[in-house]
Structure formats: C-alpha cells, structure tokens
Amino acid sequence: MTEYEYDLVVVGAGPAGSSAAYAAAKNGIKVALLEKEENVAQTVRTSGVTWIDYAKEFGIPEDCYNPIKTYNFCSPNNKASISDDKAKAAVLDVRKTYRFLAEQAKSNGAEIFVNTNVTEVITENEKVVGVKANSSNDKMIFHAKMVIDASGFQSVVSKSLGLVKQWKRFGVGAEYEAEVEHVNSDTWWLMVGQMYSPAGYAWIFPLGKNLARIGVGIGKPESDMDPTERLDDMIEKGVGPIKDLGKITKKEFHYGLIPNEGLSRKTVYDNLILVGDTAGMANPLVLEGIRYAIKYGRVAGDIASKAIKSGDTSEKALEHYESIWKKEVDSKIKSAHKIQARWLELSDDDWDKEIEIISNLTADEFLDFIRADFTVSKIVKLATHHPMLAVRQLFNIIKGG
DSSP: OEEEEEEEEEEOOSHHHHHHHHHHHHTTOOEEEEOSSSSTTSSOOSOOEEEHHHHHHTTOOGGGEEEEOEEEEEETTEEEEEEOSSOOEEEEOHHHHHHHHHHHHHHTTOEEEOSOEEEEEEEETTEEEEEEEEOSSOEEEEEEEEEEEOOGGGOHHHHHTTSOOOOSSEEEEEEEEEEESOOOTTEEEEEEETTTEEEEEEEEEEEETTEEEEEEEEEETTOOOOHHHHHHHHHHHTOGGGGGGOSEEEEEEEEEEEEOSOSOSOOEETTEEEOGGGGTOOBTTTTBOHHHHHHHHHHHHHHHHHHHHHTOOSHHHHHHHHHHHIIIIIHHHHHHHHHHHHHTTOOHHHHHHHHHHHTTSOHHHHHHHHTTOOOHHHHHHHHHHOTTSHHHHHHHHHHHO
C-alpha cells in the first residue's frame, strides 16, 4: 500500500480531467491526475467533432484535427449540401488531442498516474478527503483537499458517494475508423431517418485523405436497436453516401456512451466538483461535449485551486463554478433538448421536408443550429430570414419553455 498527499486529485484523464488538472497545476497547487487505462486515450469513445474557433481558443495544435468546410445532411430521399469559404468545423484526432491535453497538464506540474483504477472514495464528516485506487501491482491511497470527478459517463466518484444515479437517457455510438477509397477530406455527412438510425443519426467524418470515421448513434431508451449491428449492416449494404466511399478497410472500432439528460445534476459539493460527461455537459443535437469538457474543466481546475489556496473548499466556496456554466450553456442545452424532442418525432417524409428547408441556411446559420449555439437574437434572425424553417416554431417553444 502506497500513500500520497495532494492538494487536488482529478479522476479521469479525458478532456475534462486533463483540462482541470492543467488549470489547477498552472496555479501552483499539487495535482494528481488518475487514469484507469494503461495509457491516456487508449480507448477512443467519441467521433471527435468540434469547432475550429474553440480548438484555437484552447490552443489545440492544427495537426490534431482535420478541418471541415462542407456539411452534407441527408435523409432517405433528400440531401442538403452547405459549403463555406473557410473551415469552421473539425474532426479531432481524438487520441492525439487527449494526449496533448494530458501532456499540457503534466508540463505544468500535474502528476499523471495511469493504470490506476479508483475503487473507493474516502470521506471524513461526510466530506471527500481522497480516494483509494488499485494498479496492476499496488494499492494506493490518495489524500487530497479536493477531488474533481471527471470519470465520464460512469461518474465513479459521485456515484459511489450516492450523490448521483446512473443516467437513464443517453446516446450510444458505434463507429469504425477506416481507410476508404473515396472521401472528400473537407466534407462531413450527417444522415437521418429510419434507414440510418431510429432515434439519432449516422455520420461520415473524414480525418484526411482516404481516412474516415463511419458511425451510428442511437438514443436510449427511445430505441433498443444495437448501433453496432446497424452500422455493420449499413456498411455491408452500402447504404446512402456510404456506397460512394468505395472499398472500406476497417482499422479500429470505437464505442461510447454519452449522457443526454441535460444539466440535471448538481455539480458542486464540499470538496468535490463534477465536470464533463460526469456533469452531463453535452450538446443534445449531435451529442458532442468535448468543447464543454475542456472549457469548464479549466474553469473547475482554476476555481478548485483558488479555493484550496484560500483554505475554504466548501460547497459555498465552489458554487461560482456552477453559476458560470449555468449562465453560459444551461439555456442553450435546454433549448436543444426541445429541438431534439421534436426531431425524434419526425418520420422519413418529415425529414425529407426538413432537409429541403435546411438547404436554404448559410453555413454560419447551419453551424449555430447544429452546435446548439442558441441565443434569442440568433433564433429571431433565423426565423425572420427563413419563414418556413422549423426554428420559427421552435422559437415559440423555446421562448415558452
């Protein structure tokens, strides 16, 4: 048994955890970042869609992502193609990006423990004071003034404390990273309708020349379909734009779960902060959460480090973290949930009509919509410029909600 003393222990070296560890270590406190796998990002659980403005804001190197400037959106009998002069979306090299974030934390003083699986949370007077963990050859105790739970969908720390329950609504994604004969490296595909996913969407996200991620995401509990079975069937039959990829050579399989209950969890307690998927920070429309994980992971690390330095790590001292993310994204995610609920009701015929309307959007309008960047002014502008667009109806839903 080995015992350690740290100011802050961060559980999970995904984008939220590494970002929290980076911000905290940068402020001069002693940080341990614990990762259960043998290497950071050993397993990839996300397709890695993000936005270039955020990537630049976070300092992610350009060799970590493939830029996208054409957005194809198709239903069973219709297609919209929206292009921009400048790439504004991106597909991340997930493994390279996550390792960059972890290295950023390490270079600022955080100590990374891989192959370290948290087995128990230590409490005193009902307050978190550390964790117990196992590695392949040792048992460890990490004493800490604070813990950040960045363990993702499983929410290891907060669930073991009885603070949260297992997510009931979530997305399940299955994808292959594959070599393909033909792919436009700056063009992605989103595919909707029953032939693709009964409660979600399918995708083709290029990573560069002759390399793409082909996947299917399905919402639970709305559908009991297995996304892996649907994906294999689509590739075998060459469904929709998949047929245009030519020969597909599968290189790596990815499978992941992402919460889809909005920001329903309380995210601060005495000596404890929840970030990333643990906090439910995901855009419901395309179930992407990397930008929120990095941004609010850094906020969490900054606030935790300052609380530790002040000697007050109470819930009250940490609640500024929750107020920041709620102010910035709570209303957007709630609005996106209302749109998602409407999308789940659409038939294939409805989607064919929706695609026709979407085809009239500019690239900026489409991206604001798909990434759930909703503000009242943007919704009003959309509804004014595009009277047929569902946003006109959704504006009333959102305003009334």
